[in-house]
Each structure stands twice: as structure tokens, then as C-alpha cells.
Amino acid sequence: MKLEWSPEMAAKAFMDTVKSCELYQGSSVTELISAMAAGWNAKLIVETWSHGGLLTTSIGLAVASTHTCGRHVCIVPDQDSGTEYATAMEKFGMSPEVIVGDPETVVKELELVIDFLVVDSRRNEFAGILKAAKFGHRGAVLVCKNVNLRVGSDFRLRSLFDDGGSRRIVRSVFLPVGNGLDIAHVAAVGPGSGEIKTRRWIKRVDRESGEEFLIRK
Template sequence: MKLIWSPEIAAKAFMDTVKSCELFEGSSAAELISAMAAGWNAKLIVETWSRGSVTTTSIGLSVASMHTCGRHVCIAADEDSKAEYVVALAKAGMAPEVIVGQPEEVVKGMVIDFLVVDSWKNNLGKIIKEAKFGQRGAVVVCKNAAVVVDSRLGGFFDGGSRRVARSVFLPVGKGLDIAHVAAWESGSGSGSGSSMRKKSRWIRRIDKESGEEYVIRK
């Protein structure tokens, strides 16, 4: 089974996020991320957050979790970050679950459908290495991708047991790098050393006009 896109649910989450973020002067990134999380029917939505960061994306993710009847979890950097986050989300009428700790440690016990990471404040490589994704596939969103050089998501999956089926960089906000993690393939085994992976290789191509990245098997 693979992730199935629902444009109707995505549109509803988009519009609800627009309404919820009006007091925060709006955020195109928040609305887009919310629509994606809802449209892909994500049941476990996980984000990282540090003190001083914007909360519009968090509001959008909470909206998405309501539409998917899913769970929205925020991994806060410390207790001060958690306190600030809880107060900010409460003002928007939302109360997602908050866990304090290092993201690369917290994600070990989760099977994630939709992951949002701030590449400016988190060790993206470590988080991707430790994260576990659902058999249906998953979506990973890297915020502030234009700020951090050489942090394209596709590179963090090279040689791993999961592959990126498609990825794209969008010049929204300070840059969004989005990767669609492919569904678990039957017979692929639990590790990267299976016979199937030894007999094939993946080739990445980037469309120069759109910036969209494709991965094909040869």
C-alpha cells in the first residue's frame, strides 16, 4: 500500500490554515505544508521546534492532523522552547503533543508519515538516519533549506534502506526542500544490503527549469 493523495482534504486544510494564520499575517509555507500533510493523510506528523522560531507552520500541522484524525508531535529543543511553543499554540486554540529532547533520539520510537525539520537549527543527517518511516511511504520537509548550503534531502538517503522517489526544492519562505520517501517494497528486506539493492542502482536527475528532482532505478 502507498500514500494516496486526496486533493479535497488538502484544499480544506489549506483554507483552514489560511483562516487560522490570519492573526499571524499569514504564511505561504505554513499553508502549503498543511495541505501536503493533510492531502497525504498523514497519521503521525512530527516537527522540530526551537525557541524563537515561527509557529505558523506548527498551526498548519495541527490543522492537518485534525483533518486526518492523526497525531501531531512537536520535538522541542529544551524546556524553555516547550513553554514558548505551548503558549503560542494555545493562543491559536491548539494543543499538540510536545516532547523535549534531541530529535535524532526522540524519532527512534516513532513510525513517521510526515516529518518537518528545520535545517538551520537541527542536524538533518542524524535525524534522517534515525527516523523510521511508514510502509506506505512518507514525506519529509526541510525548512530554511535556502539558508543552509549542501543540505538537499536526497543525499541523506543515499545508501540507506529507504529511497527517495521524488524530491523538489521550492523557493517558499526561506526555502523548502521536500522529499517523498518511497513505499516499502515487497522483498526489499530490512536493511540496505539486500540482494535486490545490490543488483540495482539509483540515478538522480534534476530538472533545471523547475528544480524538481527525480530518482530512477537502472
């Protein structure tokens, strides 16, 4: 079994997110992420948030979770952030599950596997969160926000997964929307998956520095 795309679900979540975020300017990132989470029928949606962060993405993920009948979890680093987040989301009639604690530790301790994960690449712990996340046999979709503020994010994403272990990135794309998004589909590779592992060298060019990297896949 693998993640299967539902255009109908994505369209519904997109339109509902537009309505929910109509007071915000430039919310295209929110609508896109919401449509993706719903379209992939994500049952466990996880995001990270901290004091002062934008709420539009959270609103979109909450909308998506209502369409998939899924669980929307937001991880915050401290109680003040948790209170601020919950209070703000309640104003929109939404009440995602909030977990307070170190994001990497919380992700490690989550009992359920993650289908859709959204992190902020401006925060230093984002790589640790991605590595600690548990994905099921369907694989998962990863979204890194604010990637144009960091160099070579796509290269680092692949270095976290394409290491010969049990997970690998099937495809990834950079979208120049908002402050930049890196989106990746991670497939779980294991016994009975029917996948044949092959190794090959891929040349990638950093978008900003122009530096070339060789990645063994």
C-alpha cells in the first residue's frame, strides 16, 4: 500500500481553507499545504510551532484533518507557546491537539506513525525532527517551510534519508511560494515492500551558491 492522491479531497480542503483564511493576505502557502494534506488522506498530521509564529499553516492543516477524519498534532516548545497557540486557534473554532516539549523528543515518543509532517527550516532542530519521525508502510509527505533562508535544504533533506537505511526520498521539489517550500515524499523501504534497491550517483546543484554535490542514491 502507498499514499494515494485524491483530487476531490484536495479541492474541498483548498476551498475551505480559502474561506477560513480570507482575512489573511498572501495565504497561498496555507491553501497549498492544506490541499496536499487532504489530498494524501493524511491520518496523522504533525507540525511544529513556537511563540510569534504565523497561524495560517495551522489553520490549513486543521481544515485538512477534518476532511480526512485524521489527527492534527501541534508540537510547541513551552507552555506559553502552547497557550498562545490554543487560544488563537480557538478564535477560528479549531482545537488541534497540542503537545508541549522538545520537538525532537516528542516526535520520537509519538506512538502513531506520521503521514504528513510540517517543520520550519529556520529552527535548528528541524533535521533532528525529520530523522526522529516514524513513518508507516504508506510512506509520508514532508514539508519544510522558509527554505530560502537556508542554503542547500534539498541536499540536506536527501542526506537525512538516502543513506541506505529503511527510508528514502522518492521525489522532492522546491516551490518558490511564501518564503520557499521544500516538499518531499518519503517512502518506507523494508521487507515485503517489493522494491529493489539500486545505487547510483546523482549530481545536484545548489540553487543559491551554484555549488555542485554528488549524492549516491
